[in-house]
Amino acid sequence: MSASQSPAAAPVSRPPHPLLEFWYHFKQNKGSLLGLAVILAITVIAVFAEWLAPHDPNIQFREAILTPPVWADGGSWRFILGTDDIGRDMLSRLMYGARLSMMIGLIVVTLSLAVGLAFGMVAGFFGGMVDVLIMRVMDILLALPSMLLAVVVAAILGPGLVNAMLAVSVVVIPHYARLTRAAVLAEVNRDYVIASRVAGAGPLRLMLIVVLPNCVAPLIVQATLGFSTAILDAAALGFLGLGAQPPTPEWGTMLASSLQFLQRAPWVVTWPGVSILVTVLAFNLLGDGLRDALDPKLKR
Amino acid sequence: MLRFILTRVSLVIPTFLGITFLTFILIRLVPGDPIEVRVGERGISPERLAQFRHELGLDLPLWRQFLDYVWNILHGDFGVSLITHNPVLTEFITLFPATLELALTAMLFATVIGLPAGILAAVKRGSLFDHGVMGISLTGYSMPIFWWGLLLILFFSVALGWTPVSGRLDLLYYIEPQTGFMLIDTLMAGEYDAFRSALRHLILPTIVLGTVPLAVVARMTRSAMLEVLGEDYIRTAHAKGLSDTRVIGMHALRNALIPVVTVIGLQVGTLLGGAILTETIFSWPGIGKWLIESIGRRDYPALQGGVLLIATSVIAVNLLVDVMYGVLNPRIRHAR
Numbered sequence: 047m048s049a050s051q052s053p054a055a056a057p058v059s060r061p062p063h064p065l066l067e068f069w070y071h072f073k074q075n076k077g078s079l080l081g082l083a084v085i086l087a088i089t090v091i092a093v094f095a096e097w098l099a100p101h102d103p104n105i106q107f108r109e110a111i112l113t114p115p116v117w118a119d120g121g122s123w124r125f126i127l128g129t130d131d132i133g134r135d136m137l138s139r140l141m142y143g144a145r146l147s148m149m150i151g152l153i154v155v156t157l158s159l160a161v162g163l164a165f166g167m168v169a170g171f172f173g174g175m176v177d178v179l180i181m182r183v184m185d186i187l188l189a190l191p192s193m194l195l196a197v198v199v200a201a202i203l204g205p206g207l208v209n210a211m212l213a214v215s216v217v218v219i220p221h222y223a224r225l226t227r228a229a230v231l232a233e234v235n236r237d238y239v240i241a242s243r244v245a246g247a248g249p250l251r252l253m254l255i256v257v258l259p260n261c262v263a264p265l266i267v268q269a270t271l272g273f274s275t276a277i278l279d280a281a282a283l284g285f286l287g288l289g290a291q292p293p294t295p296e297w298g299t300m301l302a303s304s305l306q307f308l309q310r311a312p313w314v315v316t317w318p319g320v321s322i323l324v325t326v327l328a329f330n331l332l333g334d335g336l337r338d339a340l341d342p343k344l345k346r
Numbered sequence: 347m348l349r350f351i352l353t354r355v356s357l358v359i360p361t362f363l364g365i366t367f368l369t370f371i372l373i374r375l376v377p378g379d380p381i382e383v384r385v386g387e388r389g390i391s392p393e394r395l396a397q398f399r400h401e402l403g404l405d406l407p408l409w410r411q412f413l414d415y416v417w418n419i420l421h422g423d424f425g426v427s428l429i430t431h432n433p434v435l436t437e438f439i440t441l442f443p444a445t446l447e448l449a450l451t452a453m454l455f456a457t458v459i460g461l462p463a464g465i466l467a468a469v470k471r472g473s474l475f476d477h478g479v480m481g482i483s484l485t486g487y488s489m490p491i492f493w494w495g496l497l498l499i500l501f502f503s504v505a506l507g508w509t510p511v512s513g514r515l516d517l518l519y520y521i522e523p524q525t526g527f528m529l530i531d532t533l534m535a536g537e538y539d540a541f542r543s544a545l546r547h548l549i550l551p552t553i554v555l556g557t558v559p560l561a562v563v564a565r566m567t568r569s570a571m572l573e574v575l576g577e578d579y580i581r582t583a584h585a586k587g588l589s590d591t592r593v594i595g596m597h598a599l600r601n602a603l604i605p606v607v608t609v610i611g612l613q614v615g616t617l618l619g620g621a622i623l624t625e626t627i628f629s630w631p632g633i634g635k636w637l638i639e640s641i642g643r644r645d646y647p648a649l650q651g652g653v654l655l656i657a658t659s660v661i662a663v664n665l666l667v668d669v670m671y672g673v674l675n676p677r678i679r680h681a682r
Contacts, residue, residue: 193616194657282623323493
């Protein structure tokens, strides 16, 4: 990140703290503030699902099968968003689903970021054959449509939530690797890197302590957008029957297992979709805002 | 020029070999070998098993198997489906036009709406229209398309009854495939009612598959236009007294189109990948649905061949875009 002058810095000699400056730029974008608020709300729901959910997500209220939401005819306050085809409370399932989705996002992003970062660092740092080899493999992964690759990996590993997360992680690794490599290449010949190399810093120190902190900005943006890809793709795999299996309250899986009630009880299909859309949209909004605030090139 | 094209083509060969290797290895990772899948749970005598393995070349070392695999592919042999016993290539070629037709109409949908929307948003930067377009396109970009498809079916097919729920054509009609494109085949057969039916079947899948590309095209067009509109030659064109339409349409758009064309080309992968979901929702008889069914039936040769063929088509399209890009923009051609 290069230091850029804040427009508000009038007579004060000291530049504002980087975080403050970041916040100044970030809050200009009302959309990303909204995204951040939604993400915080979903996180709270995900963490405290046990206390917030009105019912156990797996209890079947046999006397209340396919109850409509509270505002529709026949709805009741007992099941605010209605119940599904075997009488489970939609709201509770969605809340536990939020926990799953956030966990999927977190695990996928951590995993793919770690692997991609390592590949990109090594490729950018050592160059030569290592670079060519790693980037070729990444190109090959990128040549496959991501959904196709995820479907194939999930099919080979076998259906299940863990395998779906692995599949989605594999698919996004090349993005992080490429981004890291590009950032490393831009930094590696700067004076400060050469200086610490001359001072005797080993490759590991150079990579992790000297260069890495200066490459984080694009990675933070990509990781935020990675959350939305992870949630969306995992839900798609769940929908195709290759992800989390019923009765897991994963949003995509919930959608798939209540498909035949599409006409009779539209709400069982509506809510999981709305949840996916809102969550993914929030992360995309946040990512856009972060990009604007963190990328000096795009700053107004 | 020729040299540029040859360089690009030669760069693709390792990628292609890599994909081939990847599909080869992925299928080996499946627990159990093809024989066990074929035999099922009935069991088989060890002698027969050894014989089967020998027939399929599974007793050879891995590198020999891989070379044989590549050799067969170069001869157009992508294996045989375990279920239908048809060559995978034949099945692929039969189904591919359906996917291609859908992908092309989706791309058309995305471009026809996304391009003008992006241009207008850039020209009226900061206006309500701009914010609207950006908001809608971000929503489209975040859309779980499998759910979007269900909503559209619920609204247009079930509630309003305007469009059919699934398939490519009403069962009333039978059209002998000529090109495999239903819109063209029905016209060639002179069956205008069938054409209308095919068109009605296409509408919802097109919208669903085209939603994400539409969002991408609109956003890309807007940002490319914004960049170009800030250039000196645009100011010059305005200063010369040219009309706004002419400046935007002739001077700005032509330069903004280059990145947009690239993005449209790159969406082909997204379209073929998205076809998996869209075709599953609408029971569209194309490659995507076929792949998902192959997974369900554990038909691994079909899956392997299908993935390789899709990847090959994506690589081919990207290569084409790359070369076109060089043809359109000499700066790229001479850069390296």
